[in-house]
Amino acid sequence: MQLLIRPSPFSDESLESYLLRLSDANFFESYQELSDALWQWLYEHDHEAAGAFPKELHLVNVYHAHQTSSFRVRALTLVEKLAGLEISTLTQLALMHSSIRFAGKTAVFRSDIDIPRSFLRVAGIPICPQCIKDQTYIRQFWHLKHYNACHIHSCDLLKNCPSCNAVINYMQSEKISYCECGFDFREASLSDTRRETVNLSRFIVGQQIDSTNHFFNSSNLSFRYGALLWFYERYCKLVKNQNLVMTDCFEYFEKWPDVLYLELNQQVENGYLKQTKLLNHSSFEDVFGALLNDSAYLPTAELNKNLILKAIIEYFVNLVGNNPKSKEPNMADLLLNINEAAVLLCTSTEQVYRLYQEGYLKLASNLKLHVKLPAYQPAFYLRQVIELRIAKMQSQRDGQNKYVSAW
Structure with a gap:
């Protein structure tokens, strides 16, 4: 089997869009027909890969x-051969599982x-009618929730058909230029x-923003997405619009980091006002919530790439410096x-266990014999963790540091 007409994929095209164009170019009435033919060919040549290749367009990525991810990649490699594409062309378009977790949340690559x-x-995929008119394919960044305006034509993306008001989703309709009702999106x-x-769309695709703030001009898209995720989770999640x-x-972020420091100072004041027990018996979360866990990997703990975590650590270094040890417990x-503790030390939880076992960190209270310290239990003084960081943990490779050998 060979596909006679072999369109070239665009670098910013989604995998689903290319497979849909490939089926149209080879006169299949639908992607379903193409997938049936591909499945039969794959079954004859590699039945494991065939079983991992879905027949529904919206599931093909x-x-x-999960368990069959490697077989899915193998199937795409075989499809590349049929389409006359260079090796890894389709896998470059695909969204893969990522080993990175943004603040504990899964990611794709x-x-x-x-x-x-x-x-x-996960529902509709909006489009830019002018982009479709220029080149008939779906851009991958249209799949991102916070991309809502075309950064090229400065217009809102079209989310519903102007004729029948149906939600636009090419993966369901298997049509790029037209609605199922027959309306031509290029005429919208x-x-x-x-x-x-x-500007938000420009930020998402990696363009420079007219600002002197380093947040907006980082060329690392993964960092940009980490900053957006942090802002969304902290300020936007519960807001309707x-x-x-x-x-x-x-x-x-134009006011960064002063805007965050004002918030944290207010949390400190509220912590003093609302405390129901001595501060040396209060957890960090009681005052600052999930601040550290939400800032840990965005998507890395290296401070030269995670400016949010860098600013937060600097805040607590100053907090400890301004609150020396005294008879009366304070925020430090x-x-x-x-x-x-692992977040503030820019290391792993395993390394924190080792630091505790080797005596670099002391527990605030004694554990029962042969009981392992639970990860969620408040156990180390903020002051001691910051002092340890200053004394032994300065590095250009924050986020990958190992302070105590496992042997």
Whole structure:
């Protein structure tokens, strides 16, 4: 079997879009027909790969598979051969499982970029009519929730058909230019949008933003997505109009880090006012919530790449410096659990256990004999963790540091 007509994929095209164009170019009435033919050929040549290749377009991407991910990649490699493509062409378009976790949340990987999985749209996939008119294919960044305006044409993306009001989703309709009702999306009128919405889209695709703030001009897309995820989780998650509020990230980060420090200072004041027990018996979470865990990997703990975590650590270094040890417990005497201590030390929880076992960190209270310290239990003084960091843990490779050998 050979596919006679072999369109070339675009670098920013989604995998589903290319497979849909491949089926159209070879006169299959639907992707379903193409997938049936591919499945039969794969079964004859590699039955394991055939079983991992789905017949539904919306399930074809690699990240939808779990135990069969490697077989899915093998199937795509065989499809590349049939389509006359170079090796890894389709896997470069695919969204893979990522080993990175953004603040504990799963991610996908495409073309050297880690993307929070929560950023992927799961319902409709909006389009830019003018982009479709220029080149008929689906751009991968249209799949991202916070991309809501075309950064090229400065117009809102089209989310519903102007004729029948159906939600636009090419993976369900298997049509790129037309709605199932027959309306030609290329004829849809373009509506201007807010400058902030366009800037957010430009930020998402990696373009430079007119700002001197380093947050906006980082060329690392994974870091950009980490900063957006942190802002979303901290400020936008419970707000109804999430897309509108997400654009406020520009105003927020223009004031960075002072805007965060003002919030943390207010949390300190509230902590003093609301304390019901001595601060050296209070947990870090009682005052600052999940601040550290939410900032740990965005998507790395290396401070030169995680500017949010860097600013937070600097804040607590100053907090400890401004609150020396005294008879009366203060904010520097809050208790950290193992996960929080690992974040401040930019290391793993296993290394924190080793630091505790070797005497570099002391517990705030004694454990029962032969009982392992639970990861969630507040156990280490904030003061001691920061002092240990200053004394022994300065490095250009924060996030990969090992301070105590396992042997």
